[in-house]
Amino acid sequence: xxxxxxxxxxxxxxxxxxxLVSMNLALLLLFTAISLLFWQQISNFYQTxxxxxxxxxxxxxxxxxASLVRSMALSANQAITGYDFSFLINLMKQVTxxxxxxxxxxxxxxxxxVVAHNRVDQVGTLxxxxxxxxxxxxxxxxxxxxxxxxxxxxxxxxPGAVEMQSQMMQxxxxxxxxxxxxxxxxxxxSLAGMQQSIDERTAEWDEEISRIWIFYVTxxxxxxxxxxxxSLFITRRLLQAVDQLDAGVKEVSAGDLNYRLSMQGxxxxxxxxxxxxxxxxxxxxxxxxxTLDEYNRSxxxxxxxxxxxxxxxxxxxEAFNYSVSHDLRAPLRSIEGFSQVLSEEYQESxxxxxxDYLRRVxxxxxxxxxxIDDMLRLSRLGRQExxxxxxxxxxxxxxxxxxxxxxxxxxxxxxxxxxxxxxxGDRQLLAIALxxxxxxxxxxxxxxxxAEIVFGKAVKEGKxxxxxxxxGAGFDMRYADKLFGAFQRLHKSSDFEGTGxxxxxxxxxxxxxxxxxxxESEVDAGATFYFQLP
Amino acid sequence: MHNLKRLNLGWxxxxxxxxxxxxxxxxDDGLRFYYFNPDSPQNNLGRLKSDxxxxxxxxxxxxxxxxxxxxxxxxxxxxxxxxxxxFAPHWYLKRNADEIRFNPLLQSVHQQQNSYRKLLVARLxxxxxxxxxxxxxxxxxxxxxxxxxxxxxLNSDGFVAxxxxxxxxxxxDADAIFAAALGQVDVALVSQANMKLFRKINPRxxxxxxxxxxxxxxDMPVLGYIDGVVTKEQAAALKQFxxxxxxxxxMQTLQIEGWSSHER
Numbered sequence: 001x002x003x004x005x006x007x008x009x010x011x012x013x014x015x016x017x018x019x020l021v022s023m024n025l026a027l028l029l030l031f032t033a034i035s036l037l038f039w040q041q042i043s044n045f046y047q048t049x050x051x052x053x054x055x056x057x058x059x060x061x062x063x064x065x066a067s068l069v070r071s072m073a074l075s076a077n078q079a080i081t082g083y084d085f086s087f088l089i090n091l092m093k094q095v096t097x098x099x100x101x102x103x104x105x106x107x108x109x110x111x112x113x114v115v116a117h118n119r120v121d122q123v124g125t126l127x128x129x130x131x132x133x134x135x136x137x138x139x140x141x142x143x144x145x146x147x148x149x150x151x152x153x154x155x156x157x158x159p160g161a162v163e164m165q166s167q168m169m170q171x172x173x174x175x176x177x178x179x180x181x182x183x184x185x186x187x188x189x190s191l192a193g194m195q196q197s198i199d200e201r202t203a204e205w206d207e208e209i210s211r212i213w214i215f216y217v218t219x220x221x222x223x224x225x226x227x228x229x230x231s232l233f234i235t236r237r238l239l240q241a242v243d244q245l246d247a248g249v250k251e252v253s254a255g256d257l258n259y260r261l262s263m264q265g266x267x268x269x270x271x272x273x274x275x276x277x278x279x280x281x282x283x284x285x286x287x288x289x290x291t292l293d294e295y296n297r298s299x300x301x302x303x304x305x306x307x308x309x310x311x312x313x314x315x316x317x318e319a320f321n322y323s324v325s326h327d328l329r330a331p332l333r334s335i336e337g338f339s340q341v342l343s344e345e346y347q348e349s350x351x352x353x354x355x356d357y358l359r360r361v362x363x364x365x366x367x368x369x370x371x372i373d374d375m376l377r378l379s380r381l382g383r384q385e386x387x388x389x390x391x392x393x394x395x396x397x398x399x400x401x402x403x404x405x406x407x408x409x410x411x412x413x414x415x416x417x418x419x420x421x422x423x424x425g426d427r428q429l430l431a432i433a434l435x436x437x438x439x440x441x442x443x444x445x446x447x448x449x450x451a452e453i454v455f456g457k458a459v460k461e462g463k464x465x466x467x468x469x470x471x472g473a474g475f476d477m478r479y480a481d482k483l484f485g486a487f488q489r490l491h492k493s494s495d496f497e498g499t500g501x502x503x504x505x506x507x508x509x510x511x512x513x514x515x516x517x518x519x520e521s522e523v524d525a526g527a528t529f530y531f532q533l534p
Numbered sequence: 535m536h537n538l539k540r541l542n543l544g545w546x547x548x549x550x551x552x553x554x555x556x557x558x559x560x561x562d563d564g565l566r567f568y569y570f571n572p573d574s575p576q577n578n579l580g581r582l583k584s585d586x587x588x589x590x591x592x593x594x595x596x597x598x599x600x601x602x603x604x605x606x607x608x609x610x611x612x613x614x615x616x617x618x619x620x621f622a623p624h625w626y627l628k629r630n631a632d633e634i635r636f637n638p639l640l641q642s643v644h645q646q647q648n649s650y651r652k653l654l655v656a657r658l659x660x661x662x663x664x665x666x667x668x669x670x671x672x673x674x675x676x677x678x679x680x681x682x683x684x685x686x687x688l689n690s691d692g693f694v695a696x697x698x699x700x701x702x703x704x705x706x707d708a709d710a711i712f713a714a715a716l717g718q719v720d721v722a723l724v725s726q727a728n729m730k731l732f733r734k735i736n737p738r739x740x741x742x743x744x745x746x747x748x749x750x751x752x753d754m755p756v757l758g759y760i761d762g763v764v765t766k767e768q769a770a771a772l773k774q775f776x777x778x779x780x781x782x783x784x785m786q787t788l789q790i791e792g793w794s795s796h797e798r
């Protein structure tokens with residue numbers, strides 16, 4: 001989890017609002033899609049039912065018309081056989097008068113003469129209209145050629161065949177005189193009425209579909225609206241709960257460990273469990289934090305106590321050093337003075353050996369004096385008040401090098417100082433430090449024909465630092481940890497004179513400034529001393 | 535849908551049934567009035583029945599009117615049902631009056647005559663009339679001995695060989711006209727009134743016919759009652775009722791102009 005949170009910062013993850021809104025939109029789209037599919041099925045069902053209804057109207061119309069004409073044909077057979085023409089004509093007239101959809105009824109003899117017609121004035125005429133000819137063709141082609149002896153009904157559509165109607169259904173049936181095919185009976189039935197019925201039925205279907213559609217849309221709208229409101233309500237409550245949890249987590253993460261998540265309005269058990277666990281965690285965290293604070297406070301107190309003790313010890317030590325150094329000066333001066341008197345006034349009384357011993361005493365006393373002076377100087381460094389100001393290290397370095405060059409003008413030393421190296425610190429102390437570092441470089445390059453000393457600025461391990469570099473004797477890095485100890489020396493006094501207090505002085509000055517000092521070197525390959533100041 | 539309802543098959547079948555077998559619907563109660571007049575130009579027996587029933591609703595007695603299209607049916611039902619009143623051709627009543635106990639009341643009048651004539655017509659261009667051995671004649675039924683009656687009517691002038699004549703009996707006088715005009719028979723015996731009526735309705739049909747001969751006057755049909763079924767008073771009441779209805783529209787339906795008293 002920790003790795004994931006690092007790889008995917010919370011700010012780049014989508015908000016829960018996006019998920020909830022996306023989910024609601026997806027559900028809405030899904031519902032809409034399902035509704036459309038459902039409506040399509042209903043529409044298909046209604047269209048199929050409507051088509052079947054229309055077909056059944058057609059079939060019923062044809063069946064009933066066929067039955068009527070068939071019945072008329074039975075009467076026609078009887079009438080023809082019995083020469084009952086007036087009955088037949090009357091039947092035609094009655095049938096057509098009684099039904100406005102039946103436009104005409106005709107009985108044609110096989111010779112094509114109109115034997116009976118709903119209009120008496122048409123009786124006796126010859127078949128002349130396209131309808132008559134079409135029907136007569138049936139008589140010749142169908143009923144005779146096919147040797148139809150039984151009753152047979154032919155239903156044909158005659159669109160545009162009759163002037164009065166755009167579409168007619170003509171029912172044709174043979175008329176027999178006994179066993180002999182005598183003629184045909186045919187009736188033209190207008191499909192306008194049926195079409196009107198179909199139109200009315202279609203309108204009823206359309207109205208029904210519209211009614212269902214309105215009902216369906218209304219119900220769907222109500223469901224969608226209700227669903228939307230429920231979804232909105234739940235989403236808002238969820239988001240409020242999430243916001244509440246989020247605010248609490250942020251508050252605690254900002255440091256307010258006293259904050260507790262409210263259980264009110266969290267809506268669901270999971271959030272409640274989360275809040276309870278979070279509050280428990282926060283309580284534990286607060287308790288741990290309080291314990292840590294107390295520990296820190298006791299630690300700080302101990303540090304302060306130790307610091308005070310250390311400071312007191314340092315002061316006592318410095319005071320002791322100072323006292324010792326100062327008190328040592330008096331007997332040392334006596335030794336130096338009396339040894340000088342002895343060497344000047346009793347030179348003839350002493351043999352060479354005595355004189356040699358006396359010289360050694362004087363040299364030791366002198367060296368002891370130097371040591372005491374250095375100890376006093378080192379002691380003062382710890383007690384001296386720091387005057388922090390901007391210090392030009394380049395200037396200090398140049399001054400030291402000039403002074404050294406003047407002291408030994410015979411030496412060939414090339415030195416290089418990076419200009420403009422400014423720093424905040426105590427000018428006097430930093431001058432002492434540079435004097436020691438550059439003085440060491442001068443001293444340990446004393447055996448080089450062409451000595452090189454460089455002072456500049458560098459970057460070590462990402463931090464800016466200053467360095468003094470030489471090509472002198474260098475030292476073995478195995479003893480690097482002893483470099484900055486007081487009176488620690490890595491070379492013999494006979495090789496390079498010194499008290500071993502210089503680098504200790506440098507370290508103390510740098511440490512007082514809050515910095516650090518270290519060195520890198522190889523034997524006979526020169527050395528580089530670095531110091532870093534904050 | 536409503537158009538299909540208009541094509542109510544059941545209604546039409548019932549209607550056809552009534553036309554074909556009219557006698558079966560006579561009621562069991564009340565008096566019956568049977569009608570048979572094949573020479574009448576009125577072919578619509580349904581309308582005739584309707585109009586007569588409307589007329590007879592005004593009569594004191596409940597009478598059921600029943601027209602017949604075929605002589606055989608009429609004759610059989612007259613004998614079996616014994617109707618109260620009968621309207622029939624004169625020749626029928628003359629032949630069967632005693633047997634069925636018929637008493638005449640009124641005789642129909644047409645063109646102010648108690649008689650009418652029939653015409654013997656043939657289709658123009660027909661060759662069959664020149665071959666009398668194969669002659670077919672359409673006419674309304676005159677019952678048994680129709681050839682003799684026909685001979686009497688036509689005062690045979692030698693044109694028709696009655697013994698070789700093949701008579702086709704048609705239900706109505708108009709059917710004889712159709713049969714001849716449509717070439718179904720060679721000649722037809724039809725009434726003048728029907729010829730006149732059809733000349734108005736379908737002149738093409740009548741123009742296709744030519745009159746060959748004319749019959750002697752034939753008595754108009756007679757209305758009477760069956761003795762023993764109704765009383766004389768009831769018969770007189772009907773006679774008076776029919777007299778009083780001479781100006782009603784039913785006379786047009788009957789295709790007569792009025793009545794004349796005709797009592798034996």
